[in-house]
Amino acid sequence: MQLICLGTTGFHPNARRHTASLLIPEAGVVLDAGTGIFRLADYLATDRIDVFLSHAHLDHTIGLTYLLETFGVDAYDRVTIHATAEVVHAVRTHLFAPALFPVAPGYQFKQLGDSCELPRNAAGDFGTMTTFSLKHPGGSIGMRLEWPGHTMAYVTDTTATDAADYIESIRGIDLLVHEANFPAGHDELAELTGHSCLDKVARIAAAADVGQLVVTHVDPLLTKDEDFDLHEARSAFPNISIAHDLLAIEF
Numbered sequence: 001m002q003l004i005c006l007g008t009t010g011f012h013p014n015a016r017r018h019t020a021s022l023l024i025p026e027a028g029v030v031l032d033a034g035t036g037i038f039r040l041a042d043y044l045a046t047d048r049i050d051v052f053l054s055h056a057h058l059d060h061t062i063g064l065t066y067l068l069e070t071f072g073v074d075a076y077d078r079v080t081i082h083a084t085a086e087v088v089h090a091v092r093t094h095l096f097a098p099a100l101f102p103v104a105p106g107y108q109f110k111q112l113g114d115s116c117e118l119p120r121n122a123a124g125d126f127g128t129m130t131t132f133s134l135k136h137p138g139g140s141i142g143m144r145l146e147w148p149g150h151t152m153a154y155v156t157d158t159t160a161t162d163a164a165d166y167i168e169s170i171r172g173i174d175l176l177v178h179e180a181n182f183p184a185g186h187d188e189l190a191e192l193t194g195h196s197c198l199d200k201v202a203r204i205a206a207a208a209d210v211g212q213l214v215v216t217h218v219d220p221l222l223t224k225d226e227d228f229d230l231h232e233a234r235s236a237f238p239n240i241s242i243a244h245d246l247l248a249i250e251f
């Protein structure tokens with residue numbers, strides 16, 4: 001299966017990256033709806049989408065206001081937004097408040113619990129998602145996605161530590177897409193803002209014995225990927241890459 005990185009930064013877009021959004025085209029599964037979701041129409045392979053939100057922060061949800069050109073007012077009901085009750089409430093009442101957005105789209109909203117079924121992939125198999133809580137101001141949830149023979153997890157907006165209790169939730173998966181907003185050595189800032197440093201994320205990948213680690217939600221103020229010391233991180237976990245917009249990953 002293939003995952004397309006529609007947006008790979010957080011906070012705000014920069015010249016090279018849009019904010020958090022991932023797409024599994026063959027299943028119509030979208031993980032987060034940051035500014036990168038404006039690219040959706042060019043990559044979508046289904047006539048409907050299921051959008052799963054990690055949390056309500058604007059860098060993960062603002063793109064829900066961008067889907068008119070992809071679906072149009074007559075087909076808004078082909079968009080289903082899955083999120084916790086609190087996030088659904090925040091999106092409906094704040095993001096789509098009449099003073100902010102003129103006509104609330106007719107999306108379907110579904111409350112996301114501990115697990116749910118995922119749409120069929122190209123092989124015709126349904127998948128499953130299991131969710132787990134992450135430590136972040138306002139809360140966030142991590143997601144583990146499985147189709148027969150294909151497993152991945154998306155862990156964003158949290159502070160990775162050696163004691164992270166979600167390590168068991170992602171054990172043994174093929175692909176871990178984990179945020180590392182900061183290079184190693186910014187632990188105080190990471191703790192303050194609820195984000196992760198690369199060295200800690202590499203150690204999580206090693207502890208969970210995942211197949212590969214792709215780092216996303218890269219600080220938009222970093223001007224080049226070399227700001228991340230991959231050599232050092234690879235001493236903890238060798239199979240690491242830094243995501244960039246429109247990167248396609250097989251899992």
Ligand SMILES: [Zn+2]
Nearest residue numbers: 010011059157
């Ligand atoms: Zn974020």
Ligand SMILES: [Zn+2]
Nearest residue numbers: 055057136157
């Ligand atoms: Zn956040």
